[in-house]
Amino acid sequence: MVFDFKGKINFLKDLIAKKSRHSLSLKLIVAIGILVLTGSSIFWYMIIIRGEQEFLNNSIRHTAAYTAMIEKSIFINMHTRQVGTIQDTIEIMGSSEDIKNIKIYNLQGEVRFSSDREMIGKKIDINSSCRLCHTNPDRPHETLKMQDNNMWTIIKDDHGRVLRFLRPIVNQKSCYTAKCHYHPSDKKILGILETDYSLSSIDSTLRKQKIETLTFGIIFTFFFCIVLCIILWKILINPLQLLAEGMQRVSKGDLNHRVEIKTRDELGMLAETFNSMTRELRHARQKLENWAKELEAEVAKKTEEIRRGQEQLIHTEKLASLGRMAAGVAHEINSPLTGIVTFAHLMLKRTPPENRMDREDLEVIIEQAERCSKIIKGLLGFSRAIPAERADIDINNTIRHTLEIIQNQAKFHNIKIITDLSPDLPRIVGDASQLQQVFMNLLINAADAMNDRGQITIATRPITEDGKEFIEIEFTDTGPGIPEEHMSKLFEPFFTTKPVGKGTGLGLAVTHGIVRKHGGHIMVKSTLGKGTSFLIRLPRPTKETDADKTQGSSPKELQ
Numbered sequence: 144m145v146f147d148f149k150g151k152i153n154f155l156k157d158l159i160a161k162k163s164r165h166s167l168s169l170k171l172i173v174a175i176g177i178l179v180l181t182g183s184s185i186f187w188y189m190i191i192i193r194g195e196q197e198f199l200n201n202s203i204r205h206t207a208a209y210t211a212m213i214e215k216s217i218f219i220n221m222h223t224r225q226v227g228t229i230q231d232t233i234e235i236m237g238s239s240e241d242i243k244n245i246k247i248y249n250l251q252g253e254v255r256f257s258s259d260r261e262m263i264g265k266k267i268d269i270n271s272s273c274r275l276c277h278t279n280p281d282r283p284h285e286t287l288k289m290q291d292n293n294m295w296t297i298i299k300d301d302h303g304r305v306l307r308f309l310r311p312i313v314n315q316k317s318c319y320t321a322k323c324h325y326h327p328s329d330k331k332i333l334g335i336l337e338t339d340y341s342l343s344s345i346d347s348t349l350r351k352q353k354i355e356t357l358t359f360g361i362i363f364t365f366f367f368c369i370v371l372c373i374i375l376w377k378i379l380i381n382p383l384q385l386l387a388e389g390m391q392r393v394s395k396g397d398l399n400h401r402v403e404i405k406t407r408d409e410l411g412m413l414a415e416t417f418n419s420m421t422r423e424l425r426h427a428r429q430k431l432e433n434w435a436k437e438l439e440a441e442v443a444k445k446t447e448e449i450r451r452g453q454e455q456l457i458h459t460e461k462l463a464s465l466g467r468m469a470a471g472v473a474h475e476i477n478s479p480l481t482g483i484v485t486f487a488h489l490m491l492k493r494t495p496p497e498n499r500m501d502r503e504d505l506e507v508i509i510e511q512a513e514r515c516s517k518i519i520k521g522l523l524g525f526s527r528a529i530p531a532e533r534a535d536i537d538i539n540n541t542i543r544h545t546l547e548i549i550q551n552q553a554k555f556h557n558i559k560i561i562t563d564l565s566p567d568l569p570r571i572v573g574d575a576s577q578l579q580q581v582f583m584n585l586l587i588n589a590a591d592a593m594n595d596r597g598q599i600t601i602a603t604r605p606i607t608e609d610g611k612e613f614i615e616i617e618f619t620d621t622g623p624g625i626p627e628e629h630m631s632k633l634f635e636p637f638f639t640t641k642p643v644g645k646g647t648g649l650g651l652a653v654t655h656g657i658v659r660k661h662g663g664h665i666m667v668k669s670t671l672g673k674g675t676s677f678l679i680r681l682p683r684p685t686k687e688t689d690a691d692k693t694q695g696s697s698p699k700e701l702q
Contacts, residue, residue, distance in 0.1 A: 172368075172375060179367055187360045191353055198345045199306075203295055206308040206340045209236070213245065214310060214336055234258050243305060243339040247312070250332060297342070304342040309335055382410045389417055399425075469649075473519045480519065484512045511548070514576060536575040538603060538614060538681075539564045545582045554590050563602040568614055572684045577657045584650040585618045585677050591641065592622035592675065605683075612683040613663075617676055624671040633667060 216232045229247075237245040237258025246257035252266045294309045312334045382404045389402040401421065404414035491505045542564065549555050589599050600619040605612065625633070632638045634655040658665045663681040 172372065175371055176368055179364060179371070183360050183364050183367075187356050191349075191356055194352055195349055198349065199342075202306055202340060202342060202345060203308070206295070206306055206338055207310075209239075209242070209340075210308055210310045210336060210338045212236075213338070214312065217247075217312075217336075230256050230260075230263075234260075241341045241344060243300075243341050245336075245338050247334055247336050249334045255334065302341065302343055303346055306340040306342055308338045308340060310338075312336055378406065379410070382406070382414070386410070386413055386417065389414075393417070393421065477516060477519045480512055480516050484509055484516070487512065514579070532574050532576070533572055534575065535570055536573055536578070537568075537570055538578070538616060539568055541575050541579055542582055542601060542603070542616070545579050545586070549583065549586060554587070554595050557596045558590055558593065559598045561598065561600045563600065565602075565604045568603050568605055569612075569683055571614060571661075571681055573661045573681065574657075578661070581654045581657050581679070582616075582618075584654045588650060589618060589620035589622065589675075593620055597621040606680070608680075613680045614683065616679045616681075619674060619676040621674045624673060625667070625669040625675055626671065630667060630669070634665075 213233065213236050216236075217229055220229050220232065233245050233247070233256050236242065242258070244258055244262070246254050246259070246262055248254045248267060254262045254265050254267065257263050296307050298305050298307055311332045314330050314333050385402050385404060389400055392400045399421070402414040402417050404411050487505055487509045491502060491509065494501050494505060496502070542562070546560060546562075586599065589597075593599075598621045600617075602617045602619075604615050604617075606615050607613070629640065634651050636649060636652040638652075655665060658679055658681070661681050663679060666678040666680075667675065668678070669675040
């Protein structure tokens, strides 16, 4: 297949020339200009309408407050029997700026008080006024419709618009119960207080605002069109020039040149087509280079896998040899321990009962020798499966017994041990000697980590997780913490961070194995510089599950 390189170049050139002849930029400027003019007109029109409504609302609120103040003054004058001052009050109020007229008329339309004295005694068109608050002007007393005691409308006179505000004068209880009045209580409305507020000044302000808004809109549209032309040059004309320049460079043999147009329109598609041509020419060469690099990386990867497999095999064989050796040593040590226990029992029998201190020391010797024997059995169990001795045990007592053993050791003289043992901790089924060995290992490791100085906290608590009941034992020290890279290796046999001769790396491995045999799991939480916590969870025996069945459960390790 022959790649028609020159044909594609000519096609792209013709396409760009065709777009230029049809003046795409001019079409865009005209179309967007029309949209801008339409949008601006709608926007400024809405601003003007909103301004007019806001001015009107302010006028209504002002007139309502003004009318309420007049009503209050009239109410006071009526109750103080100063009816003659009502006309004076209305005239004073009516002389305020933009107040054209204030009048009070009864339900028959007769004007009783007015800021224009010539209106007093005259009758107004009651039906035209009643239409504001009555649904049926022919029967105003039967179909009165109230809304916050206020009604308003806008009328026109020779000087412009006028806001007419009407407020019914309600027959209040203090009115029809007073001795000076004769209005019956069933008469709800006594009259109408009407205030005419001139909107001439507001209309003048609105006219000025419209002129200013129109001027600003024209200026804004003009500058917007200028900015639009600049933007079109950047998004249309300049990309076309870049495409033409790129084609000239590629036609001269520069296959590494790329047209950087990061748009998703037609121009972006043209640029991507141009760039794809150069990619096709470079692709074959890059493919060969990539194949060589991938082959080299795969060979290195397989070589590393083989090396790790060999190291793991050597490590496994070493562990097997050390396990067999440890089993032989443990077997040899077990015989002398048996002799120690036997002769200690004989000495205990020979010791008189009144020699209490000697008998206690012998009992300690027997107990510790038997514990050593248990440890030997545990080591043998690590190398080959040996069943543990199961019994009903109290974890709190086992912890206290462990602390009694270590409290006289020099390692723990400068270590403060705090216990928080739950009194409601249930008993479990297990091997007390093996669990004591677990607690001893954790305490010794904590003391070593703190350089025999610091604080160890031991806590026990019953917990329930996923509907299963456990007891939790937590050992927390104030040591330096465990680095993250060591967390995954803590329970591996023979792994230790202690100096040579001070650790075998079997303590935590044996601890992990004992916890597993008890159907539990051990977790580690550590913060560098603050300390480490070991949490042991052991299951409580249920009616359906005996202690032997728990040995096969899978441990859950969180590291």
